[in-house]
Each structure stands twice: as C-alpha cells, then as structure tokens.
Amino acid sequence: MVESMSRPCEQVSELMSRPCEQVSSLLRLTTAGSVDDGKSTLVGRLLHDTQSILADQLAAVDRASRARGGSELDLALLTDGLRAEREQGITIDVAYRYFATPTRKFVLADCPGHVQYTRNTVTGASTAELAVVLVDARNGVVEQTRRHLAVMAFLRVPHVVLAVNKMDLVDFDEPTFRRIESQFAAAASQLGVADVVSVPVSALHGDNIATRSATTPWYDGPTLLEHLEAVPAGQEAVAEPMRFPVQLVLRPRTTDHPDYRGLAGQVASGVVEVGDDVVALPSGGRSTVTGIDTPDGPVLRATAGQSVTVLLGDDIDVGRGEVLAHPSQAPRVVTELDADLCWLSDRPLQAGARVLVKHGTRTVRAIVTALTGRLDLHTLRHGSAPAALTLNEIGGARIQLSEPLAVDSYASDRHTGGFLVIDTANGNTLAAGLVGTA
Amino acid sequence: MTATMTAPAAVDVNHLAALESEAVHIIREVIAEFDRPVLLFSGGKDSAVLLHLARRAMHPAPLPFPLLHVDTGHNFSEVIAYRDRLVADLGLRLHVAAVQDWIDDGRLTERPDGTRNPLQTVPLLDTITEHRFDAVFGGARRDEDRARAKERIVSLRDAFGGWDPRRQRPELWNLYNGRHTAGEHVRVFPLSNWTELDVWHYIAHRNVPVPSLYYAHERRVFARDGMWLTAGDWGGPRNGEQVVTKSVRYRTVGDASCTGAVESTAVTIDAVLAEVATSRITERGATRADDRLSEAAMEDRKREGYF
Numbered sequence: 001m002v003e004s005m006s007r008p009c010e011q012v013s014e015l016m017s018r019p020c021e022q023v024s025s026l027l028r029l030t031t032a033g034s035v036d037d038g039k040s041t042l043v044g045r046l047l048h049d050t051q052s053i054l055a056d057q058l059a060a061v062d063r064a065s066r067a068r069g070g071s072e073l074d075l076a077l078l079t080d081g082l083r084a085e086r087e088q089g090i091t092i093d094v095a096y097r098y099f100a101t102p103t104r105k106f107v108l109a110d111c112p113g114h115v116q117y118t119r120n121t122v123t124g125a126s127t128a129e130l131a132v133v134l135v136d137a138r139n140g141v142v143e144q145t146r147r148h149l150a151v152m153a154f155l156r157v158p159h160v161v162l163a164v165n166k167m168d169l170v171d172f173d174e175p176t177f178r179r180i181e182s183q184f185a186a187a188a189s190q191l192g193v194a195d196v197v198s199v200p201v202s203a204l205h206g207d208n209i210a211t212r213s214a215t216t217p218w219y220d221g222p223t224l225l226e227h228l229e230a231v232p233a234g235q236e237a238v239a240e241p242m243r244f245p246v247q248l249v250l251r252p253r254t255t256d257h258p259d260y261r262g263l264a265g266q267v268a269s270g271v272v273e274v275g276d277d278v279v280a281l282p283s284g285g286r287s288t289v290t291g292i293d294t295p296d297g298p299v300l301r302a303t304a305g306q307s308v309t310v311l312l313g314d315d316i317d318v319g320r321g322e323v324l325a326h327p328s329q330a331p332r333v334v335t336e337l338d339a340d341l342c343w344l345s346d347r348p349l350q351a352g353a354r355v356l357v358k359h360g361t362r363t364v365r366a367i368v369t370a371l372t373g374r375l376d377l378h379t380l381r382h383g384s385a386p387a388a389l390t391l392n393e394i395g396g397a398r399i400q401l402s403e404p405l406a407v408d409s410y411a412s413d414r415h416t417g418g419f420l421v422i423d424t425a426n427g428n429t430l431a432a433g434l435v436g437t438a
Numbered sequence: 439m440t441a442t443m444t445a446p447a448a449v450d451v452n453h454l455a456a457l458e459s460e461a462v463h464i465i466r467e468v469i470a471e472f473d474r475p476v477l478l479f480s481g482g483k484d485s486a487v488l489l490h491l492a493r494r495a496m497h498p499a500p501l502p503f504p505l506l507h508v509d510t511g512h513n514f515s516e517v518i519a520y521r522d523r524l525v526a527d528l529g530l531r532l533h534v535a536a537v538q539d540w541i542d543d544g545r546l547t548e549r550p551d552g553t554r555n556p557l558q559t560v561p562l563l564d565t566i567t568e569h570r571f572d573a574v575f576g577g578a579r580r581d582e583d584r585a586r587a588k589e590r591i592v593s594l595r596d597a598f599g600g601w602d603p604r605r606q607r608p609e610l611w612n613l614y615n616g617r618h619t620a621g622e623h624v625r626v627f628p629l630s631n632w633t634e635l636d637v638w639h640y641i642a643h644r645n646v647p648v649p650s651l652y653y654a655h656e657r658r659v660f661a662r663d664g665m666w667l668t669a670g671d672w673g674g675p676r677n678g679e680q681v682v683t684k685s686v687r688y689r690t691v692g693d694a695s696c697t698g699a700v701e702s703t704a705v706t707i708d709a710v711l712a713e714v715a716t717s718r719i720t721e722r723g724a725t726r727a728d729d730r731l732s733e734a735a736m737e738d739r740k741r742e743g744y745f
Contacts, residue, residue: 026453026456054717054718054719054720055718055719056719056720057720093588093603093604093606094588095584095587095588096580096587096588096630096631097587098580098581098631098633105453107631119608120606120608122608122610123608123609123610126610126611127611127612247463247466247467247470248466248469248470250496250497250498250499251499252498252499252500254498254499254500256498257498257499260498260499264466264495265463265466266459266462266463266466266612293497293498294497295493295494295497295498305456305459306455306459307458307459307460307462307463307466307495309497320470344608356617358613358615359613360613361467361470415611418610418611418613419613420610420613420615422615422617426619427615427617427618427619428607428615428617429607429608429610429615432608432610
C-alpha cells in the first residue's frame with residue numbers, strides 16, 4: 001500500500017491504462033507523545049496550516065472552544081473525535097487524518113499518549129514511514145518518550161522526527177532544545193534508530209511547523225512540514241525479493257471463462273513478471289507465470305502494492321495461504337518462529353500459551369514454547385527471559401507452529417516479516433509479532 | 439470497465455492506483471475469510487465506487503455476495519431508478535430493508551421531526567441477523583467525520599451491532615483480523631483512506647456511473663436550516679416555506695428529509711471535480727442536517743449500530 005506510491009511510472013500506467021502524469025508521493029506518518037505534550041494541537045496545527053480544515057469544521061471547533069470557556073481556538077478539538085476524548089482532554093484511539101501540500105499527500109495516524117493505549121500507537125506505527133515523537137520542552141525525555149521510541153524502533157519506522165514542543169514556554173531557549181536533542185539521540189542510538197531529525201516548535205503558535213520562526217534564529221534546520229515534504233518514502237518495497245501472497249483463487253466457471261483459474265493477490269514486495277519461474281510456498285510447487293490479469297486487460301509485470309491476478313502455466317495446487325516467490329530468492333519455510341512480540345493484551349503471556357498466528361494470508365495454530373527475553377524500557381537494554389510478558393511489553397518468544405509458514409525476517413522485509421498473535425477463544429489480537437533473523 | 443473519460447490534469451493516477459489496490463486487497467481478504475458478506479448499497483457515490491471495486495476484485499468472476507439497501511422511504515426517484523437499473527444490468531442480487539415495514543408493524547416509531555436517517559439502524563441490524571451476514575461492507579470514509587476518523591478498516595460489532603471505540607482491536611500492517619464469535623459481525627470499510635476528492639477523481643478516472651442528481655440540474659426546492667431541500671410527501675415544505683426553482687446538485691445522497699442540495703452549475707464530471715476541489719465546506723457540513731445536531735452525532739449513531 002504505502003510502498004506502492006513511488007514506484008516507477010510505467011508499471012502504474014499498465015494497471016491504470018493511462019499515461020502517468022506525475023510521480024506520486026504519499027507519506028504515511030504517525031505521531032506519538034505523552035499526555036499534555038500537545039500532540040493533538042500539533043496535528044490540528046498541521047491541518048490548519050496546510051489549509052486542510054474547511055470552514056464548517058473550523059466554525060464547529062470555534063463553537064466548541066468557546067463552550068469550554070476558552071478564548072483561543074483549541075486546535076486539539078479538531079482531532080479528538082470521541083465524546084470521552086473531548087470530555088477528558090485526552091486522545092484514546094488512533095485518528096486518521098488526510099492533508100496535502102502541493103508536493104505531497106499525507107496520511108497521518110494520530111496516536112494516543114496514555115500508556116494504556118500504547119497498542120493504538122503500535123497500530124499507527126505499523127504502517128508509518130515516519131514518526132513524529134513529541135517532547136514537552138519543560139519536561140524533556142520522559143519514560144513515555146522512551147516507550148514510544150522503543151515502539152517506533154521495534155516496528156522499524158524508517159524515519160523519526162523529534163519535535164520539541166512548547167518552546168514558547170521556555171523562551172525559545174537553545175540550550176534547553178540541545179539538551180533534549182542529545183537525550184533523545186542517546187536513547188535513539190541505543191535502540192538502533194539511525195535517522196533522527198530534531199525540530200524546536202510551538203504547536204500552539206505555529207513556530208517552525210509550516211513557517212520558519214523568528215524566535216529561533218539559532219535553528220537552521222527545516223521546519224517540520226519542510227522535512228515531511230522532503231523525506232524519501234516508499235522506495236524499498238520494489239527492490240526487495242518478490243513476494244505474492246495468494247488471497248483467493250478466482251474460478252468463474254462461466255460460459256465466457258469456463259476454465260479460468262487465477263490467483264488473486266497484492267504484490268507484497270518486489271516485481272513479478274510474465275515468464276518468471278516461481279515457487280509456491282510452503283507447498284513447494286514450481287510453475288511459470290503465464291499471465292498477469294487486471295480488469296483492464298493483461299499486463300506484463302506488477303510491482304509491490306499492486307493488486308492483480310496471476311496465471312500459472314501448470315495446474316499445481318496453489319490456493320490461499322501460499323506465497324509465490326522466485327526460487328533463487330525464496331522465503332524460509334519454518335515450523336518454529338524465533339520472534340519479537342509487542343504484547344497488546346491485558347492478560348499476560350506465559351510460556352505454554354496456545355494461540356493463532358496470522359501471517360500474510362495464512363492462519364495457523366501455535367504454542368508459545370518459551371519466552372526468551374524482554375526489553376527494559378528504562379535502560380533500553382534487552383534483559384533475560386521473564387516469567388511473563390505483560391501489556392505493552394516488548395520481548396522475545398519461541399513459537400511452535402502447527403503447520404509451516406513461508407516467512408522473511410522483519411529486518412529484511414517489513415512487508416512480509418510481521419504477523420499477528422490471536423486469541424483462540426475470542427479472536428482478539430494479542431500481539432504484534434516480528435519474525436526474527438534466525 | 440475501461441476508462442473512456444478524460445480526467446482533469448490534476449488527477450494523480452499513482453495515488454488512485456494505490457487506493458484502488460488497497461481497497462481490492464481488503465475486499466479479497468473479506469471474501470476469502472467470511473462466509474456471508476453483504477455490501478451496503480445506498481445508491482450514493484461512495485457505495486457506487488465500492489461496488490465498482492468489489493467487481494474489480496473478483497473479475498472475471500461474478501460478485502459472490504448480495505447488496506443490501508436500507509430504504510428510508512424518503513427516496514430520490516433518480517437514486518431508486520439508478521439502483522434498479524444497475525442491479526438489472528449487472529445481474530446482482532439486492533435485498534431491501536424498508537424502514538416503512540418496521541414502522542408499520544410497530545418495531546419502529548416515526549420521529550417527531552420526520553427524519554428517518556437514524557431509524558435505519560434497527561432494520562439494518564435485524565436484516566444482518568435474519569440473513570446471518572458476517573461481514574458488512576460499507577462505503578464510509580475516515581475523512582467524513584471525527585468519529586469515523588477513529589474507525590478501523592475491519593471493525594468488530596457485538597450482537598447489538600454496537601461500536602465500542604475503547605475496545606477496538608489493534609490493526610497492524612495490512613493484516614486484518616476479522617475473527618468473531620457467533621452473533622458478532624464485522625463492518626468493513628475499504629474506502630477508509632479515501633477523501634471526497636479521491637472518490638470523484640476515481641469516478642472520473644474509471645467512468646463509474648452515479649445517479650444524475652450528483653450533477654447540476656433544475657430542481658424545485660425550499661430552504662430549511664440553511665440547506666436546499668426537495669419537496670416531498672415526507673413533510674416539506676411547511677409553515678410557509680417557499681418553493682423555488684434552482685440549479686442545484688447533491689454532494690451526498692441520504693434520507694431526502696435531511697439531505698440538502700447545494701447551488702451549483704456543475705453539469706460535467708470536470709466541473710464537479712473543480713467544485714469539490716475548491717469547496718470550503720465539508721460534504722456533511724453542507725448537506726446533512728442530522729450531523730449538525732451535536733458534536734458527537736455520528737459517534738452516538740455508530741455506537742448504536744449505524745453504518
């Protein structure tokens with residue numbers, strides 16, 4: 001999805017059967033910050049300053065601001081969509097926002113700061129290519145900042161921005177900004193986050209959000225919006241080895257298509273072309289791609305992000321749950337996973353738990369045979385095996401699978417290395433799982 | 439379904455291709471994992487695009503599930519004609535849950551203001567239960583409303599159809615978890631990440647047919663609550679409201695008693711696109727009386743099982 005946005009023009013035009021007019025650029029980003037860091041205000045400011053808020057929305061916020069006794073427009077009310085959020089002045093769930101500048105479209109997942117809603121931060125971060133982590137200039141880096149940064153690092157969000165907010169409340173003091181910047185950089189490097197850009201801002205007044213502020217003459221970096229417009233995005237998926245998880249087999253059996261048998265799916269990564277030799281995993285059947293179908297007619301190739309239908313030359317038994325790949329760059333077929341988990345359930349995880357694992361288009365029964373470690377969010381060090389993994393903790397686990405899965409490590413492919421851990425009884429999602437490098 | 443219409447230069451085909459592929463992926467996941475899906479079809483532009491995408495997702499196989507129209511009885515004749523023609527031309531199956539039937543047998547009571555939009559929830563839930571639908575596709579978009587901005591793409595509903603925003607499942611990567619127990623179902627929103635402008639660009643790009651009232655036309659209307667409403671036997675005009683003839687078009691299609699038209703001269707798709715791109719008012723703010731009731735009107739309806 002995300003990764004499809006900046007693929008070369010010629011493949012897109014095959015699908016869309018129209019010439020390509022411009023290279024699209026969409027950035028999916030997420031925000032994280034502690035309670036009262038001004039996150040909703042920052043998001044409101046971004047929407048406001050990109051003219052993404054229409055007159056009736058602004059009027060509604062103005063009315064609501066006054067009703068709460070405020071004299072200024074409360075931009076946080078734009079994004080806090082639930083009754084409880086407005087009443088308590090906190091963000092509870094991820095809100096998705098859409099805004100655009102002349103150069104880029106943005107999908108923003110605005111995530112809550114409260115620790116009990118960390119699982120929603122995980123939701124927002126799983127698809128994000130950039131994370132804005134907010135810190136209150138008066139408080140500096142706090143535990144919740146480390147926790148958010150750990151989640152971004154865990155999910156390998158490629159770009160992280162530190163927005164030091166409320167600079168107006170510290171008189172736009174450079175040493176304060178630099179101190180927080182270095183605290184944050186230390187935590188980031190411990191977690192292996194390479195790309196961090198720090199910006200001093202006041203979301204309330206708009207300093208260094210869309211316009212450069214005269215109050216920070218000592219800062220010569222980009223404004224937040226300049227950075228969001230410039231950061232590279234969505235390149236890597238096309239370059240990765242081809243993965244085509246089969247969603248379903250299309251067999252119309254109509255008079256027009258009596259013998260049609262197509263494999264419907266979305267290219268998860270890489271490029272698939274007519275004539276390619278492919279292997280279907282985990283079953284192991286070999287075949288050749290004889291055609292790639294779209295409702296607009298056949299195409300010669302399809303790239304990461306495109307939903308197409310693949311036709312194979314041999315009548316091999318391939319259905320939902322299989323992954324097509326090139327034989328020389330095939331995923332590993334495993335019956336045991338060494339994985340990292342971010343535990344998202346109130347009920348702790350202990351060794352011996354019976355769960356479901358959903359990876360790509362396949363769901364299998366599984367047993368967590370051992371917990372192998374835990375990330376300490378104070379020291380940011382990986383510690384020894386815990387007795388249990390509790391809500392919002394990140395740790396390692398060994399998982400025995402009832403049937404084989406064809407997997408990549410999350411480190412090598414963010415699009416095929418993630419899985420869900422699901423409760424067998426009520427179907428709830430218990431954890432975000434990342435396939436280890438084995 | 440080859441595009442024959444020339445879209446304006448501003449259209450970003452890569453962006454539309456990505457939105458289309460995302461929606462097709464979601465629809466295919468649900469078709470693969472659920473036993474009895476259904477697609478909510480109001481005849482509005484979003485459901486028209488959703489139906490188009492669902493047919494693309496299955497091509498060249500036929501659509502494997504029916505449509506469901508929750509009919510308030512306060513209809514625009516153009517929309518019903520459009521619906522029936524589409525169903526006949528494409529050989530689709532259509533269920534109609536008529537609010538009037540629920541009023542006639544006493545399961546629902548007419549509201550004092552005559553609006554039937556909120557009355558759609560009970561017929562919807564009853565029909566889901568009766569047909570044991572386990573996945574209900576809807577054309578709702580996150581950019582429509584603050585409560586909808588918090589909605590997952592695959593959203594679990596309890597046996598009462600209720601939405602509990604505090605207990606939403608994490609939705610990670612593009613792995614959708616639709617597991618549910620008996621009596622529960624999921625709502626599925628493949629257009630979650632589309633904006634109103636994206637929908638119109640897509641309609642132009644793929645030549646998706648929509649009801650004629652989305653384009654400017656002469657209509658007998660009267661003013662109420664700052665909107666132009668169409669005269670009808672649902673209760674308007676009244677109290678001396680003046681009926682006049684105006685060139686208008688609709689930005690949304692809903693219950694005729696609370697869906698307003700906007701003044702417009704946009705008779706072509708390009709003119710509509712230009713109008714939407716420069717509008718300073720949201721489509722719901724411009725044309726939906728029911729969403730003006732309170733700050734949380736949509737959230738409250740959703741909690742009760744509304745679309």
